Amino acid sequence: MSDDPQITNSELQAYADGRLGEERSRAVEAWLAARPDDAERIAAYRRLGEELRRAYDPVLDEPLPDWLGGGRAPRPRWHGFARIAGWVVLGAAIGVVAGWEVRDARPIAASRADPGETMAHRAAVAHAVYSPEVRHPVEVGADQEAHLVRWLSKRLGASLKVPHLADLGYSLVGGRLLPGDRGPVAQFMYQDTKGQRLTLYVRVNADDSRETAFRFAQEHGVGVFYWLDGKLGYALSGELDRNELLRVATAVYRQLNP
Amino acid sequence: MNEAERLVELIPRLRRYARALVGDRAAADDLVQDTLERAWAKLHLYRRGTDLRAWLFTVMHNVHVNKVRATRPTDQLEDEMPELAQRASQGDALMVRDLDRAIGRLPAEQRSVLLLVTLEDMSYDEVARTLGIPIGTVMSRLSRAREKLRAMMLGGPASAKLKVVK
Numbered sequence: 001m002s003d004d005p006q007i008t009n010s011e012l013q014a015y016a017d018g019r020l021g022e023e024r025s026r027a028v029e030a031w032l033a034a035r036p037d038d039a040e041r042i043a044a045y046r047r048l049g050e051e052l053r054r055a056y057d058p059v060l061d062e063p064l065p066d067w068l069g070g071g072r073a074p075r076p077r078w079h080g081f082a083r084i085a086g087w088v089v090l091g092a093a094i095g096v097v098a099g100w101e102v103r104d105a106r107p108i109a110a111s112r113a114d115p116g117e118t119m120a121h122r123a124a125v126a127h128a129v130y131s132p133e134v135r136h137p138v139e140v141g142a143d144q145e146a147h148l149v150r151w152l153s154k155r156l157g158a159s160l161k162v163p164h165l166a167d168l169g170y171s172l173v174g175g176r177l178l179p180g181d182r183g184p185v186a187q188f189m190y191q192d193t194k195g196q197r198l199t200l201y202v203r204v205n206a207d208d209s210r211e212t213a214f215r216f217a218q219e220h221g222v223g224v225f226y227w228l229d230g231k232l233g234y235a236l237s238g239e240l241d242r243n244e245l246l247r248v249a250t251a252v253y254r255q256l257n258p
Numbered sequence: 259m260n261e262a263e264r265l266v267e268l269i270p271r272l273r274r275y276a277r278a279l280v281g282d283r284a285a286a287d288d289l290v291q292d293t294l295e296r297a298w299a300k301l302h303l304y305r306r307g308t309d310l311r312a313w314l315f316t317v318m319h320n321v322h323v324n325k326v327r328a329t330r331p332t333d334q335l336e337d338e339m340p341e342l343a344q345r346a347s348q349g350d351a352l353m354v355r356d357l358d359r360a361i362g363r364l365p366a367e368q369r370s371v372l373l374l375v376t377l378e379d380m381s382y383d384e385v386a387r388t389l390g391i392p393i394g395t396v397m398s399r400l401s402r403a404r405e406k407l408r409a410m411m412l413g414g415p416a417s418a419k420l421k422v423v424k
Contacts, residue, residue, distance in 0.1 A: 013400050013404070044408045048411065052278070059274040060273075062270075064269065
């Protein structure tokens with residue numbers, strides 16, 4: 001039997017994994033043929049690999065647990081995460097991961113050139129994801145409005161105000177914290193008596209000197225009016241016609257800039 | 259397919275790896291949750307066109323390491339086991355018969371390498387990138403992990419049949 005001193009431990013591992021090229025495999029086999037103990041050792045490595053796969057591959061077929069879209073309410077600790085997971089699953093399921101598709105469609109440089117645009121896309125996605133939620137539309141409800149505002153202000157590092165839109169027929173449902181492209185983002189949700197929902201997305205701007213006029217964008221049926229106002233950027237999203245949405249956006253702007 | 263969809267597709271694989279990595283089902287799913295949460299928050303840092311799976315497993319690795327660090331005083335799994343080579347009496351080996359426990363007794367850094375190679379079928383190069391270690395380290399950890407596992411599982415010549423406990 002040929003004794004090849006060039007056989008390395010790495011090659012033995014690769015052989016056990018079935019990753020060695022044909023030529024080197026033959027060399028290893030010849031080497032092992034002369035060494036029954038080593039041959040048995042390598043065979044054992046292979047068996048262990050099979051045992052490992054047999055033991056754990058069934059996990060691949062297990063249904064995803066509740067926190068990824070199952071029936072029961074998530075454990076409190078994961079309250080926020082369940083929403084994010086729902087985001088992913090919902091987005092994948094109904095194909096409204098608008099922000100990512102849009103990022104696919106245009107050069108990143110272009111979207112960076114207008115940070116407000118990126119914000120509008122993200123706001124539209126967040127709206128599409130959370131506004132259909134029946135059981136968990138928000139993390140903190142309007143009944144704890146003071147707490148909600150304190151919490152989100154603290155997380156964003158900016159003093160937030162929640163506009164009241166009752167005059168326009170929209171009452172506050174509550175709000176939640178979201179991950180934005182640069183950090184925490186707040187989302188407030190409103191609905192009218194028919195259940196039509198609006199969301200106001202608020203994030204901290206990179207550059208607090210910028211102010212812009214209202215701009216409008218539309219993604220998969222979700223209309224967004226967005227604007228930058230010094231330290232904060234706002235995006236109001238809803239599946240409303242443009243004029244109705246503008247009416248609400250104007251009211252929001254006025255309340256925030258009395 | 260966009261990142262969000264691919265990320266969802268990878269969840270079962272994250273769960274498989276996590277189950278083998280931490281053993282306990284609930285703890286494994288906690289790890290997956292933490293990982294997805296982190297990945298979601300960091301998705302903008304993912305470089306399009308690079309390997310999303312490797313990126314995601316790197317996130318999981320980092321989350322796991324941080325969790326272990328945070329809970330070290332009570333985490334028995336992370337206690338360094340004495341080198342089995344120094345005490346590989348048949349009795350010791352036979353005490354650890356099932357795969358779960360045997361894997362749990364591997365040093366964490368060896369366990370990760372073995373599981374990524376065996377379960378995920380990652381190339382050695384991918385494992386090196388995922389864990390942020392040189393490829394030579396991958397190979398030596400893989401080799402040591404296998405040898406330890408073999409000693410634990412097959413220890414005595416009589417224990418030819420492995421008992422696999424889920």
